[in-house]
Amino acid sequence: MEVAKQYSRRRRRNPSIDRLSDLPDSILCHILSFLLTRNSVATSILSRRWRYLWSFVPNLDFDLEVESTAIDRVLLLHKLQKIDTFRITEGYGYTDCQIETWIRFAVERNVKNLDLHFGYEGWVPPSPKCLLTCKTLVDLRLTNCTVFPVTGVVCLPSLKMLHLQFYHAYETLPHLLSGCPVLENLLLQLYFNYCSCRISSPTIKSLRINFHYDECDNEDEGEDIYDRLEIDTPALHIKCGPLTSLLGADINFHNYIDRGFLHSRALVEFIDRLHNIQFLKLDLSHYSEEIAHAAFPAQTTAFRNLIELELTADCLLLWKFLENADNLEILIFSE
Amino acid sequence: MAAETGTPTTLTLKSNDDELFSVAESAAILSVTIRNMVEDGCAGGVIPLDNVDGKTLASVITYMNGISAIPADEEKKKSYRDKFLSDKDFETLADMVLAANYLNMSCLMDAVSAKIAQVMEKKSVGWVRRKFGIENDYTPEEEAAVKEEHKWTFEGVETDDDN
Numbered sequence: 001m002e003v004a005k006q007y008s009r010r011r012r013r014n015p016s017i018d019r020l021s022d023l024p025d026s027i028l029c030h031i032l033s034f035l036l037t038r039n040s041v042a043t044s045i046l047s048r049r050w051r052y053l054w055s056f057v058p059n060l061d062f063d064l065e066v067e068s069t070a071i072d073r074v075l076l077l078h079k080l081q082k083i084d085t086f087r088i089t090e091g092y093g094y095t096d097c098q099i100e101t102w103i104r105f106a107v108e109r110n111v112k113n114l115d116l117h118f119g120y121e122g123w124v125p126p127s128p129k130c131l132l133t134c135k136t137l138v139d140l141r142l143t144n145c146t147v148f149p150v151t152g153v154v155c156l157p158s159l160k161m162l163h164l165q166f167y168h169a170y171e172t173l174p175h176l177l178s179g180c181p182v183l184e185n186l187l188l189q190l191y192f193n194y195c196s197c198r199i200s201s202p203t204i205k206s207l208r209i210n211f212h213y214d215e216c217d218n219e220d221e222g223e224d225i226y227d228r229l230e231i232d233t234p235a236l237h238i239k240c241g242p243l244t245s246l247l248g249a250d251i252n253f254h255n256y257i258d259r260g261f262l263h264s265r266a267l268v269e270f271i272d273r274l275h276n277i278q279f280l281k282l283d284l285s286h287y288s289e290e291i292a293h294a295a296f297p298a299q300t301t302a303f304r305n306l307i308e309l310e311l312t313a314d315c316l317l318l319w320k321f322l323e324n325a326d327n328l329e330i331l332i333f334s335e
Numbered sequence: 336m337a338a339e340t341g342t343p344t345t346l347t348l349k350s351n352d353d354e355l356f357s358v359a360e361s362a363a364i365l366s367v368t369i370r371n372m373v374e375d376g377c378a379g380g381v382i383p384l385d386n387v388d389g390k391t392l393a394s395v396i397t398y399m400n401g402i403s404a405i406p407a408d409e410e411k412k413k414s415y416r417d418k419f420l421s422d423k424d425f426e427t428l429a430d431m432v433l434a435a436n437y438l439n440m441s442c443l444m445d446a447v448s449a450k451i452a453q454v455m456e457k458k459s460v461g462w463v464r465r466k467f468g469i470e471n472d473y474t475p476e477e478e479a480a481v482k483e484e485h486k487w488t489f490e491g492v493e494t495d496d497d498n
Contacts, residue, residue, distance in 0.1 A: 021468050021469050023432070027432060027436050030444070032452070034449040034451075034452035035452045035455070035456060039456055041488045042488035043455075043463070044481055044484075045478065045481050045482055045485075046464055046467070046471070047464075047472050047473065048472050049469075049472075050469070051481065066487065067487060070487040
């Protein structure tokens with residue numbers, strides 16, 4: 001009684017103070033969808049009305065080291081048949097069987113955004129049939145996922161965003177990408193010293209590759225260093241991280257589309273990032289003029305390690321490459 | 336009034352406490368509710384918004400004008416939204432989420448909801464009950480049972496200092 005009196009007094013003094021509790025459940029669930037699942041489940045303590053609200057929230061976002069039994073329980077009590085986002089961050093000590101069950105849960109509920117970040121390497125995504133044929137998936141982010149199947153159906157008809165962090169399975173990438181007909185954004189974090197990979201997609205507009213140098217493995221397997229990266233992405237707007245340890249590259253910019261000065265600048269920045277390269281085969285014939293005149297101002301990049309250069313471009317560009325290429329031994333040039 | 340021009344580019348919105356506001360149609364149609372009214376030909380006179388008070392509507396219109404002046408650049412829009420909401424107190428946010436819901440403005444709805452969620456995060460149960468005006472209708476036994484059921488969710492949350 002006392003509580004009720006205080007409550008109504010407060011209400012009179014400030015009529016808006018309890019407006020949130022007057023909100024329909026749908027709005028409260030919308031607000032809860034911006035919380036980690038840990039925090040949205042915790043709201044069940046507020047009052048009877050709030051007890052099961054969290055189970056109608058379309059986002060499930062498990063943060064650091066949530067125990068597997070807690071995840072199981074949340075999924076068991078969750079009521080929605082459609083979920084938007086399913087995220088597990090930094091999960092340790094989950095068994096493959098548990099992870100498979102959770103992914104199945106998400107896929108069966110038409111998940112749109114799936115983000116699995118496991119704190120250890122070597123995780124193999126279970127039941128690729130289920131994950132890799134998810135029709136509703138728009139955004140897929142996998143961290144520490146080492147192996148993808150080389151064969152079998154990959155059909156991700158809605159996937160627009162794919163992030164693969166600390167990704168080892170380069171040889172399976174073409175197969176994976178071939179099943180993503182509308183992919184626009186690809187982020188790869190690759191181990192540089194294993195990099196022998198081909199990225200081919202007619203629809204990718206944004207590609208970001210971060211090379212991560214894997215020191216420990218390099219000591220044991222120095223012989224296995226690869227340095228091949230093939231990129232075939234005609235719809236691409238270029239974005240690239242540091243390429244300081246890349247030794248050789250064969251880059252051919254086909255399918256010239258006039259995107260103006262900014263695009264040329266991006267291209268030049270990309271070329272600048274190759275400055276430590278030793279062997280470079282570069283075809284800029286479609287872009288030559290733009291780069292030479294619009295985007296290569298007074299700036300020169302020092303290709304001091306360059307030993308072999310095969311360039312197809314405007315002769316103005318050749319000069320830019322040669323200006324600081326002290327160690328160049330072989331030059332093949334065509335205009 | 337706006338209707339005199341024949342093809343009105345300015346709309347007049349009326350709050351539930353009878354305040355009138357002029358707003359460019361291009362900005363106002365960020366609200367799907369208003370856009371539908373315009374498409375249905377109701378925009379000639381005054382558009383009554385029965386669920387929004389004048390103070391909140393003024394704020395929503397500021398947002399409409401601000402965000403529609405930014406070209407298609409999601410980063411800039413996001414930073415505008417962050418700045419716009421940064422000085423709003425909790426009660427204002429509560430009014431705005433209701434208004435955004437009624438006006439069917441998903442971008443404002445998401446931004447305000449996220450902001451409210453951010454305010455709630457890691458706060459004590461007592462604090463959230465106070466701020467939300469939530470009456471605790473659990474018996475002590477029930478409350479203890481719920482707490483036990485979801486024990487893992489209360490790690491790292493502020494402890495109550497007010498009950």
